[in-house]
Amino acid sequence: MNTATPDAVRMRGVxxxxxxxxxxxxxxxxxxxxEVHALLGENGAGKSTILKILRGVQSPSAGSVEIGGVAMTTFTAETARRLGVAMAFQEMSLVPTLTVAQNVFxxxxxxxxxxxxxxxxxxxxRRLFARMGVAVDPLAKAADIPAGHRQLTEIVKATSQPCKVLVLDEPTTALSGNEVERLFDYVRQLKSEGVxxxxxxxRMDEIFRIATHATVLRDGRHVVTGRMADFTLDSLIAHIIGRRSRGFSDVVREPAVIGEALLEARGLVGAEKPSGVDLTLRRGEVVGIAGLLGSGRSSLARILAGIxxxxAGEIRVKGRAVAIAKPADAIAAGIALVPEDRARQGFVAFHSVESNIALPNLGALSRGGFVDRAKAAGLADASIGRLRIKTDGRRAPVRSLSGGNAQKVVIAKWLATEPDILILDEPTAGIDIGSKSEIVTLIRQLAKAGKAILVLSSELQELLAxxxxxxxxxxxxxxxDVERAALDPGDGRAExxxxxxxxxxxxxxxxxxxxETPTTRAR
Incomplete structure (x- = not known):
């Protein structure tokens, strides 16, 4: 008699x-x-499809799936839930008008x-959040809480009922370092309970810290499965992208040629945050903002973009005071924001690449009240070529693109407004390791071309690159206020x-x- 514990998940020939x-x-x-089993692969490798099948949202064309030794014969979300599968979604599933507690239940x-x-x-x-070691107001509406708290709510919602399998899809994209630590402690607790x-x-650093095993998919096929102890960073990246890569270390950092101040902000005060921020961005310079959850990074970006x-305070562009009360004012002043949540705020998923790039540029593309289709097509083709967007063509819907290429579309549409100042909020969140380095390389190239760029990121390696x-x-x-070079050890260590x-x-x-008190200078 076989008394061995069945696999939590067993897929064959799917x-x-x-x-x-x-x-x-x-x-x-x-x-x-x-097990904490990492599922890895580039955007388009098949990870999302595997997760949808596991969650019962899609049925496989062939193959079998078992959860805890029980075969899934029908594929619905309710079937998966009854078998013990829970999932915290990357693209938030919360109802914005309901409270945190109402969403959880x-x-x-x-x-x-x-x-x-x-x-x-x-x-x-409140008790469930305390178990994770975080404090989120259960009576606040989901629309009113920060992105990090929404992400934590997704996780609490998924684990608010017993589960055998918990799927965490990009769970830390909006979390600060402390919140990530609390999440990892919680994951270890669930692991000890047999989940x-x-x-x-x-984020490869997270994978090596929290995962016990890993499976890599590429082009819809299984590549390798193994214990994390048997992988190195280089070998794992090679399996993921099919070639050797050094991740962010692939980014070539030429010395910056920095010019005049393009943006000067003095004493900026928002409804809650920021609280008296001074900021200067110069031509050819990439300035990053790091901070823990709730530091006010995104609030600062939204004020600069007129959202x-x-x-209180003053904003000057090229030495001239400007009044920014709405996004159109920011665009007119030469400021563009690539938002944190690209799926909700950055593009219209079912519209084409061409339509998305045209949206903030309709004034320049219109004649007599009608969009000049030839101009719109030309702008889209030029943007696709300039940013090397991988797509079937300008008429392909953005939802058909990988995460990295969808992000390039968002950047492209704002670059088409010809801004001097570009603000990027979490520009590589949810993007595979190969595309991350492409986006960062693009940022460096845009600065070299004379733009002033502000990057907000919770991924420290991204800021450093x-x-x-x-x-x-x-x-x-x-x-x-830290010069990037001041963070290097300067003792000849390997890169x-x-x-x-x-x-x-x-x-x-x-x-x-x-x-600390505001603006301690470190060099």
């Missing part, structure tokens, strides 16, 4: 075809209880005397080791920022 397009072909996947409402008991739901949600965690992320109101200078924000204030040292130093500065 294929998925969409017409003539092969998303998966003959994939085998085994995940055991108590949506369709599973806590009732008392036949009526929905919102107070009990709030208390239970199998499927962990999807393009959030400026309550992209930026000439890094500002550290805390509680709405800039408390450190990867030097990058690790710089990352550790920057992380220490962020932790110290909580107790």
């Amino acid at each position: 294929s998925k075809h969409f017409g003539g397009v092969r998303a998966l072909e003959g994939v085998d996947l085994d995940i055991r209880p108590g 949506l369709n599973r409402e806590i009732r008392s005397g036949g009526f929905i008991d919102d107070r009990a739901a709030a208390e239970e949600a 199998a965690v499927v962990y999807v992320s393009h 959030a109101p400026l309550q 992209a930026c000439d200078r890094i500002l550290v924000m805390s509680d709405g204030r800039i408390v450190r 990867a080791e030097a990058l690790g040292h710089a990352e550790q130093t920057l992380n220490t500065l962020m932790q110290q920022a909580r107790t």
Whole structure:
């Protein structure tokens, strides 16, 4: 009699075809209880399709799937849930008009005397967040909380009921360093309880810290499965992209040629944050902003882009004071923002590449109240060529593109407005390792062409690869202003080791920022 514990997930020969397009072909996947199993691959490798099948959203064209030894014979979200599969989505599934607690228990409402008991739901949600070691207001509306808190709510929602398999899809893209640590502690706790965690992320440092095993997909096929202890960073990246790569170390950092100040902000104050920020961006310079969750990075970007109101302070562009009350004012002043949430704020997924690039440029592309289709097509073709966007053509819907190429479309549409100042909020979030280095290389090239660029990122290696200078924000204030070169050890270490040292130093500065006064200069 076989008493061995069945695999939490067992897939055999799983294929998925969409017409003539092969998303998966003959994939085998085994995940055991108590494993943190990383599912890796470039955008378009087949990861999302695997997850949709596991979640019951799609059925395979061929092959079999078992959860805890039980075969999935019907593929619906309810079937997957009953078998013990839970998923925290990368693209947020929260209802913005509901409270955090109402989202956590949506369709599973806590009732008392036949009526929905919102107070009990709030208390239970508060307890679940406490178990993760984080504080999120369960009575706040989902639309009103920061992106990081929305991401944590997704995770609490997924784990608010017993599960055998927990899928975490890019769970840290909006989290600060401290929040990531709390999440990792929580994942380890679930692992000790026998939950199998499927962990999807393009952040390789996280993979090596939290995962016990890894499976790599490429072009819809299984490439390799193994213990993390048997992989090196180089070997894992080689499996993912099919060639050797050094990730962000592939970015060529030529010395910056820095010119005059293009943007000067003095004493900027928002409704909550920022709190008296001074900022200068110069031509040819890439400036990064690092900060823990709630530091005020995105609030600052939204004020500069005219999305959030400026309550006090002054913004000067090329030495001239400008009033920015709405996005059109920012665009007219030569400021463009590539937003953090590209899927919701950056593009219209079902529209074509051409239409998306045309959207903020309709005035320049119109004649007599009608869009000049030839001009729009020309602009799209030029943008595709300039940014090397991989697409079937300008009429392909953006939803058909990989994450990296979709992000290039967002950048392209704002570059078409011919801004002098470009603000990029989390420009490589959710993008594979090969595309990350492409985006950062593009940022360096744009600065070399004379633009001033502000990069907001929670990924420290991205900031170190992209930026000439890094500002550290805390509680709405800039408390450190650090030249990128000052973070290098300067003792002849190997490049990867030097990058690790710089990352550790920057992380220490962020932790110290909580107790510092504004704008301590470090050189």
